[in-house]
Amino acid sequence: MKLNLNITTVDRTVGAILSGAIAKKYGNKGLPNDTININFNGIAGQSFGGYLINGINLTLEGEANDYVGKSMNGGTIAIYPNTRTNFEIEELNCWNTVLYGATGGSLSSGAAGERFCVRNSGALTVVEELVTMHVNIWTGGEVSLLDPLVRIWAPVCPVE
Numbered sequence: 001m002k003l004n005l006n007i008t009t010v011d012r013t014v015g016a017i018l019s020g021a022i023a024k025k026y027g028n029k030g031l032p033n034d035t036i037n038i039n040f041n042g043i044a045g046q047s048f049g050g051y052l053i054n055g056i057n058l059t060l061e062g063e064a065n066d067y068v069g070k071s072m073n074g075g076t077i078a079i080y081p082n083t084r085t086n087f088e089i090e091e092l093n094c095w096n097t098v099l100y101g102a103t104g105g106s107l108s109s110g111a112a113g114e115r116f117c118v119r120n121s122g123a124l125t126v127v128e129e130l131v132t133m134h135v136n137i138w139t140g141g142e143v144s145l146l147d148p149l150v151r152i153w154a155p156v157c158p159v160e
Contacts (some may be wrong), residue, residue: 003036007063012045015075019053027069030074031055041082043066048094049077055086063093066113070097072123073104079109099123117143 007014015038022030030053033096037057044064052058054074069077079094096113111129121139128146133144143146 001035002039003039004017004039007040007042007044007048007060009043010043013047013050014040014044015049016047016051019051019073019075022053022055028073029054031086048079049075049105049107052077054104060082064095066096067098067100068109069095069099069102069105069107069123071101071103072099072107073102074104076105077107077109079107081110086135099125099141117141 008076018036019030027050032055033056035055037132038059040058040060040062042062044062047067047070048060048064049058049068049072050074052075053158058075058077059081060079063104064079068079081093083148092109094112095120097115098119099107099110099120100115100123104122106124108126110127112127113131116127116130117123117125117135117138119137120141123141125142126144126146130145
């Protein structure tokens with residue numbers, strides 16, 4: 001299934017109700033990968049992809065507010081700048097406290113704000129740039145930074 005939708009800041013916790021319905025019917029393992037693909041355009045409200053489960057892919061052209069992927073268990077979130085604007089990488093396209101408490105799934109994004117991957121225990125992520133206070137109280141998952149400052153960051157917060 002594939003959908004293309006617009007999104008605004010009043011659309012919060014997008015994906016949570018769908019994930020809950022899937023978990024109720026099929027269990028916590030969700031659906032096979034790539035079963036549901038939803039493409040959004042705009043600016044997402046808080047907790048975009050929060051509580052996401054396997055089988056759901058959310059792609060956002062634009063930016064997302066705080067708590068992207070909060071407590072996500074599976075699925076995929078991809079956020080990239082709107083191609084019709086003059087977006088600079090220094091501008092965030094997913095804000096603060098991204099992947100808070102995530103236990104699975106994956107996220108790719110350009111630039112992320114503070115408290116990135118706090119309490120992550122299983123999500124995989126690739127980002128181009130981070131602000132500050134990232135990857136603390138971390139028990140698992142993988143973080144790949146394309147930021148040139150990674151050599152300064154790596155000794156402080158080792159990534160296995």
